[in-house]
Structures are given as C-alpha cells and as structure tokens.
Amino acid sequence: MSPSTSPRFFSEKEVARHRTKDSCWVLLGTRVYDVTGFLRMHPGGEALILRRSGGDVSGEMEGPPHRHSENARRWMEQYYIGELQRDCSSSSSAEDCEEEQTLRERRTTPQKTAEKEDDDDSCSYSRCKPLDLDKDLVDWHKPLVWQVGNLGENYDTWVHQPVDRPIRLFGNPFLEATTKTPWYWVPAVWLPIVFYFSWQWCTTLAQESTRLSLTSDYSVPIPVYSFPVLFMAGWFLWSFIEYCIHRFLFHLKPPAHNYYLITIHFVLHGQHHKSPFDGSRLVFPPFLAGIVVAAFYFFLQKTLPEGLCLPVFVGGLSGYVVYDMIHYYLHYGSPKKGSYMYGLKAYHVKHHFEHQRAGFGITTTFWDHPFNTVIPDEKF
Known part of the structure; x- marks a missing residue:
C-alpha cells in the first residue's frame, strides 16, 4: 500500500477468517498484514505462522525465542494491507475507543505522519517504512545495474535492506x-x-x-x-x-x-x-x-x-x-x-x-x- 493512500479497515472477524495457506493474515497491534506470499519463505516454517494467523504476532516479533531484526520488521511492512477496526461496544472502555479513534485519524492523514517521521532521527525512512518506488534511492522502473554505482557511501546500507520484489539488472x-x-x-x-x-x-x-x-x-x-x-x-x-x-x-x-x-x-x-x-x-x-x-x-x-x-x-x-x-x-x-x-x-x-x-x-x-x-x- 502506498504511503499516500488511506488505509482500508477490517473487522476482527474478517481478519480471523484468513487462516489458511491460500489466505493468511496476521496483526501487529492494529495493523493488518497479508503474509500469504511469505509463508514458504519464513525460516521457522509456514506452520509457525499459520498457528498464529488471524491474531496478533506482536509478542512473537519481540521474542523470545527470537527478537526480529529491524530489517525483518521493514520487510513485513511490504505486506501491510490496512488497519483493524475494533468494535467499540460496551465491553470496550471509553479510553480504548477514544485512543482507537485518535490512532485511526492519524493513520488516515499519511502525509502529516510521513512528515513527522522524517523529522524523527530515530526512525529513518530506510528502516521503518515499506519500499516506496517513487522515493527509493534508485529508479525501480529502470535496470538497476547502471544505477547502483552512483549510490556511493549509501550503497552498503541500501543493499543490505532486503525487499520482496524482483530485480531487473539489464535492459537488454x-x-x-x-x-x-x-x-x-x-x-x-x-x-x-x-x-x-x-x-x-x-x-x-x-x-x-x-x-x-x-x-x-x-x-x-x-x-x-x-x-x-x-x-x-x-x-x-x-x-x-x-x-x-x-x-x-x-x-x-x-x-x-x-x-x-x-x-x-x-x-x-x-x-x-x-x-x-x-x-x-x-x-x-x-x-x-x-x-x-x-x-x-x-x-x-x-x-x-x-x-x-x-x-x-x-x-x-x-x-x-x-x-x-x-x-x-x-x-x-x-x-x-x-x-x-x-x-x-x-x-x-x-x-x-x-x-x-x-x-x-x-x-x-x-x-x-x-x-x-x-x-x-x-x-x-
């Protein structure tokens, strides 16, 4: 999902329905991810994700047994599809509902959020956001082999921040x-x-x-x-x-x-x-x-x-x-x-x-x- 696009909202019941190899969703807090394409790549095996599908994996991301790296978190952002829309019923506290509404309003104004993140030195674009084809250091619409040499001292950091997309090296x-x-x-x-x-x-x-x-x-x-x-x-x-x-x-x-x-x-x-x-x-x-x-x-x-x-x-x-x-x-x-x-x-x-x-x-x-x-x- 493009950073400039307002997120979609999904109910808890809708997220919980996606618990198969053909459609596997997980939550990270209130953020919803479709990790179906990542199942066979996961180092712990697809069964590990499927057992936790439809639910929140925040605890597993923090560990133990494994605390996921910043690159792993950035990688996960490529599968972000929207936000969780909780039912603010009588079982939820007024404070929780108010906090949920505030968070929702913040995430539906991505431009302001992006500007805030850009000012935060502890959360640089390259480590905390999904790949934005229009803002990356290279033009992904063109062959990369003739571009990477121009990255200079940015090359080593850039090349070790993995993405889940094919690479075209040559135009020929x-x-x-x-x-x-x-x-x-x-x-x-x-x-x-x-x-x-x-x-x-x-x-x-x-x-x-x-x-x-x-x-x-x-x-x-x-x-x-x-x-x-x-x-x-x-x-x-x-x-x-x-x-x-x-x-x-x-x-x-x-x-x-x-x-x-x-x-x-x-x-x-x-x-x-x-x-x-x-x-x-x-x-x-x-x-x-x-x-x-x-x-x-x-x-x-x-x-x-x-x-x-x-x-x-x-x-x-x-x-x-x-x-x-x-x-x-x-x-x-x-x-x-x-x-x-x-x-x-x-x-x-x-x-x-x-x-x-x-x-x-x-x-x-x-x-x-x-x-x-x-x-x-x-x-x-």
Missing part, C-alpha cells in the same frame, strides 16, 4: 536472461561431469597400472577403494572454498567512490541480498560457475600428484552442486523443526536480515568457528 533481454538460472540447471549441467570423471578414474585404476610416486625410486599403487576418501577430501576442500568466496569476495565492501567495483559487487552478490527470494537468481549461472570450476580443476592439477586430481575434483564439484541446491532450499524449503536443515535455514536468514558480516557458511557452519564469524546467540 539477452543479458537479463543470462543472469537468471532455474535451480535444476545446476545438477543437469554438472552431475554428468561428476559421473563421467568418476567412471573414468575408477576404470583406469581397475587396470592396476596407476601408481603414486613417493620418491624418484619408490611408488605405490593407488587402489580403487581410495576413491571415497579422496572424494570426501575434495568435498571438504570445497566447503572451505565456499566459505572464502562468500566472505572475501561476495562480502568484500566496495569503496564508496568506485562506481565499477560497486556495480560488480551488486551483480555478483549484492542483488541477492537486496532481493533474497528472487528464485531465478539463487544459484550460479553455468557460465559463471564454469570459471570457478575450471580454476579449481587447474589448481588441483598443479598441486596434487598425478592420479589424485580427478577424485578430489569430482568430490569438490559434487560439493558445489550440493551447495547450490542447499542454498536454494534454505530460501524456499520448509525443513522440519529441529533438523540440521532447519538450523541452517534459520542461520542463513539471520545472515541476510541481521548479521551480514557473519554467518558465511552455507552448507555448514564449520568454517565460521575458526575464523570467528559465527552468528552470536540471541540474548534477552
């Missing part, structure tokens, strides 16, 4: 299409390569002619049953690369004065933080992933003895495929509460909405511990 339809990848392209492109190299390595070793040279005069045969060990070593190595790319490349803060580095950062990862539930940009496009995969292969080829490169490579490549699939699931899946994936989803959502400088692990939080980037536990 072909360029725009290359930035979007359905999730199933990842296993479709890379798993055949994993299977081919695995088969090639195992059939070669089955001939018992491949040996590992330990010295110039001594070598040992490489048994076929070493494949699982080397495969898992590659997978473990990928988990470290995954962490490093996410932390040191994707979250490298570009200099405020450098238009080009800001633009590159936005294309690589900033757009994902700005629109974290854009399903077409949750996995790597094959051509971009191919650069990383090729670099990984040549690195292993130069550093590992002959005969060990392939199993480590396919293990790492498999780790990448699982990484992209898990990343997609963390945004759109509904894991069972208490499961490993449930914990990962909650961890990753905190990274997006509250702790952008921590929580860089996607498939595992293992590397966050030695590098001291673990998202801290909440304290009440």
Whole structure:
C-alpha cells in the first residue's frame, strides 16, 4: 500500500477468517498484514505462522525465542494491507475507543505522519517504512545495474535492506536472461561431469597400472577403494572454498567512490541480498560457475600428484552442486523443526536480515568457528 493512500479497515472477524495457506493474515497491534506470499519463505516454517494467523504476532516479533531484526520488521511492512477496526461496544472502555479513534485519524492523514517521521532521527525512512518506488534511492522502473554505482557511501546500507520484489539488472533481454538460472540447471549441467570423471578414474585404476610416486625410486599403487576418501577430501576442500568466496569476495565492501567495483559487487552478490527470494537468481549461472570450476580443476592439477586430481575434483564439484541446491532450499524449503536443515535455514536468514558480516557458511557452519564469524546467540 502506498504511503499516500488511506488505509482500508477490517473487522476482527474478517481478519480471523484468513487462516489458511491460500489466505493468511496476521496483526501487529492494529495493523493488518497479508503474509500469504511469505509463508514458504519464513525460516521457522509456514506452520509457525499459520498457528498464529488471524491474531496478533506482536509478542512473537519481540521474542523470545527470537527478537526480529529491524530489517525483518521493514520487510513485513511490504505486506501491510490496512488497519483493524475494533468494535467499540460496551465491553470496550471509553479510553480504548477514544485512543482507537485518535490512532485511526492519524493513520488516515499519511502525509502529516510521513512528515513527522522524517523529522524523527530515530526512525529513518530506510528502516521503518515499506519500499516506496517513487522515493527509493534508485529508479525501480529502470535496470538497476547502471544505477547502483552512483549510490556511493549509501550503497552498503541500501543493499543490505532486503525487499520482496524482483530485480531487473539489464535492459537488454539477452543479458537479463543470462543472469537468471532455474535451480535444476545446476545438477543437469554438472552431475554428468561428476559421473563421467568418476567412471573414468575408477576404470583406469581397475587396470592396476596407476601408481603414486613417493620418491624418484619408490611408488605405490593407488587402489580403487581410495576413491571415497579422496572424494570426501575434495568435498571438504570445497566447503572451505565456499566459505572464502562468500566472505572475501561476495562480502568484500566496495569503496564508496568506485562506481565499477560497486556495480560488480551488486551483480555478483549484492542483488541477492537486496532481493533474497528472487528464485531465478539463487544459484550460479553455468557460465559463471564454469570459471570457478575450471580454476579449481587447474589448481588441483598443479598441486596434487598425478592420479589424485580427478577424485578430489569430482568430490569438490559434487560439493558445489550440493551447495547450490542447499542454498536454494534454505530460501524456499520448509525443513522440519529441529533438523540440521532447519538450523541452517534459520542461520542463513539471520545472515541476510541481521548479521551480514557473519554467518558465511552455507552448507555448514564449520568454517565460521575458526575464523570467528559465527552468528552470536540471541540474548534477552
């Protein structure tokens, strides 16, 4: 709802009727929100919201167990649809009715309210209001890729205030299409390569002619049953690369004065933080992933003895495929509460909405511990 539009009013009975997956409304005080489109995105699972649908979620927003961040509150404002109109009957006190009427009159004069909020330093526009397409720092009606570089020192704050709307990077339809990848392209492109190299390595070793040279005069045969060990070593190595790319490349803060580095950062990862539930940009496009995969292969080829490169490579490549699939699931899946994936989803959502400088692990939080980037536990 536009800030300049007078709100609609709903009765308590009308709000209470919307308690299904097809139509789910909640209250935050007297404000009414239609969160139907957010159900599958909620880190706690859709059942958690459905159990509280039709009612006030103010207590859950404040916690415990989880105090929602300012970004989460701003995100919720995108689903605001109107105000609650309570029945001021004899069961309600005169003071409550008078307060309700005053609040209603205030919210039906949005221009005056907006001016008051603009004068309040503790509640800036960027953190307390829903996205206003006409007042945002960029023009959402045009491709964003050529605009974000002009944000300068405002870029880092702007890009880490997520919105629930699609992003158009390029005006050219072909360029725009290359930035979007359905999730199933990842296993479709890379798993055949994993299977081919695995088969090639195992059939070669089955001939018992491949040996590992330990010295110039001594070598040992490489048994076929070493494949699982080397495969898992590659997978473990990928988990470290995954962490490093996410932390040191994707979250490298570009200099405020450098238009080009800001633009590159936005294309690589900033757009994902700005629109974290854009399903077409949750996995790597094959051509971009191919650069990383090729670099990984040549690195292993130069550093590992002959005969060990392939199993480590396919293990790492498999780790990448699982990484992209898990990343997609963390945004759109509904894991069972208490499961490993449930914990990962909650961890990753905190990274997006509250702790952008921590929580860089996607498939595992293992590397966050030695590098001291673990998202801290909440304290009440």
